[in-house]
Amino acid sequence: MTKTIAILAGDGIGPEIMAEAVKVLNFLKTSHGLDIALEEGLVGGIAYDVKGHPLPPETLELAKRADAVMLGAVGGVKWEPLDISLRPEKGLLGLRSALNLFANLRPASIYPELADASPLKPEIVSGLDILIVRELTGDIYFGQPRGIRTLENGERQGFNTMVYSESEIERIAHVGFQSAQKRQKKLCSVDKANVLECTEFWREVVIRVGKQYPDVELSHLYVDNAAMQLVRYPKQFDVIVTTNIFGDILSDLASQLTGSIGMLPSASLDANNKGMYEPIHGSAPDIAGKGIANPLATILSVAMMLRFSLNRADLADKIETAVKKVLSDGLRTRDILGSATTTQYKLVNTQEMGAAVLNALQA
Numbered sequence: 001m002t003k004t005i006a007i008l009a010g011d012g013i014g015p016e017i018m019a020e021a022v023k024v025l026n027f028l029k030t031s032h033g034l035d036i037a038l039e040e041g042l043v044g045g046i047a048y049d050v051k052g053h054p055l056p057p058e059t060l061e062l063a064k065r066a067d068a069v070m071l072g073a074v075g076g077v078k079w080e081p082l083d084i085s086l087r088p089e090k091g092l093l094g095l096r097s098a099l100n101l102f103a104n105l106r107p108a109s110i111y112p113e114l115a116d117a118s119p120l121k122p123e124i125v126s127g128l129d130i131l132i133v134r135e136l137t138g139d140i141y142f143g144q145p146r147g148i149r150t151l152e153n154g155e156r157q158g159f160n161t162m163v164y165s166e167s168e169i170e171r172i173a174h175v176g177f178q179s180a181q182k183r184q185k186k187l188c189s190v191d192k193a194n195v196l197e198c199t200e201f202w203r204e205v206v207i208r209v210g211k212q213y214p215d216v217e218l219s220h221l222y223v224d225n226a227a228m229q230l231v232r233y234p235k236q237f238d239v240i241v242t243t244n245i246f247g248d249i250l251s252d253l254a255s256q257l258t259g260s261i262g263m264l265p266s267a268s269l270d271a272n273n274k275g276m277y278e279p280i281h282g283s284a285p286d287i288a289g290k291g292i293a294n295p296l297a298t299i300l301s302v303a304m305m306l307r308f309s310l311n312r313a314d315l316a317d318k319i320e321t322a323v324k325k326v327l328s329d330g331l332r333t334r335d336i337l338g339s340a341t342t343t344q345y346k347l348v349n350t351q352e353m354g355a356a357v358l359n360a361l362q363a
């Protein structure tokens with residue numbers, strides 16, 4: 001049966017990187033019999049401009065109806081003055097929450113070809129293969145109460161609430177343990193249990209859930225130490241399970257271990273593996289419109305979609321092999337050039353990188 005894929009390109013570099021991912025999908029459709037129909041929708045700042053809301057009802061309806069969602073990126077300086085409830089980011093957060101996409105898988109593994117693109121020494125990062133399991137629908141992102149208020153003394157105050165209920169922690173802990181079972185059987189839970197009751201509770205629940213997974217070695221780190229360890233000796237990690245906000249921060253940090261944030265894909269899954277797939281980076285306003293963004297994180301997100309939502313691991317493998325091929329052929333967008341010179345590598349733009357992946361897929 002034909003699978004519907006919602007294509008939500010969003011803002012900034014979103015449309016530029018999504019165009020390359022769509023070419024890959026169309027190629028798989030025509031050449032490998034992948035039975036899909038792509039349907040475009042508006043989300044983020046562009047949706048606000050056209051429809052007056054960052055998540056218009058028709059986009060939400062499309063995302064719910066679709067078998068999987070591909071998202072580019074949202075946000076930009078232009079929409080910063082808007083009330084927070086209408087900002088582009090609310091479109092993305094609204095999708096995550098409405099679709100119950102509580103499990104965000106953010107793999108940070110390095111392509112050997114990119115060992116010299118990381119700001120860290122090659123011996124620290126080569127062979128790195130980490131999976132960050134980020135809880136995605138709870139925490140301070142969604143906790144109530146929240147807002148900006150004026151106190152009796154006239155002073156203004158901003159406030160948010162970090163909150164996790166037991167069932168929310170349990171279900172993401174299961175994802176963490178089960179992911180570790182499929183890998184090196186090591187799970188590190190990251191919290192701030194020494195200071196925050198919310199994550200003291202997180203640790204308690206993770207330990208309890210862990211009793212069901214005696215084959216997985218469970219460890220715990222405070223988030224400040226975890227950030228430090230990720231730079232000092234990242235290869236000590238297999239799977240990291242953590243809260244929404246800590247996972248957001250640690251995954252951007254981890255991206256630098258792999259060379260560039262332009263390389264990291266993600267899958268956001270519900271309890272039935274329905275998912276939304278997006279690069280972990282944002283709309284990159286500083287390079288938007290220049291045609292130089294790295295499309296590989298988005299193309300690799302297509303691979304994750306094929307694996308998790310479309311049951312086509314064979315095609316996911318093909319994409320990952322094609323990406324490896326273009327990197328070993330020496331093609332580099334600016335962000336993965338590292339300190340190397342362009343005489344060593346071929347500096348390419350977004351479309352050239354997308355075309356090279358297509359070529360490699362055809363070979």
Ligand code: NAD
Pocket residue numbers: 013017072073074075076077089092261262278279280281282283284285286287292293294295297335
């Ligand atoms: P960002 O991830 O957009 O950019 C950070 C830096 O990384 C920039 O220098 C950018 O040029 C670079 N970069 C990002 N993606 C790249 C790519 N594919 N190729 C080459 N370089 C790339 O983060 P930011 O600047 O903090 O945020 C910009 C906007 O994006 C904000 O509005 C923010 O809210 C939004 N944002 C959206 C998402 C999302 O849609 N999932 C994620 C993060 C940030």
Ligand code: IPM
Pocket residue numbers: 075089092093248280282
């Ligand atoms: C991400 C982004 C989002 C987040 C923003 C844009 C809402 O930074 O996907 O990592 O904080 O989750």
Ligand code: MN
Pocket residue numbers: 248249252280
């Ligand atoms: Mn982020």
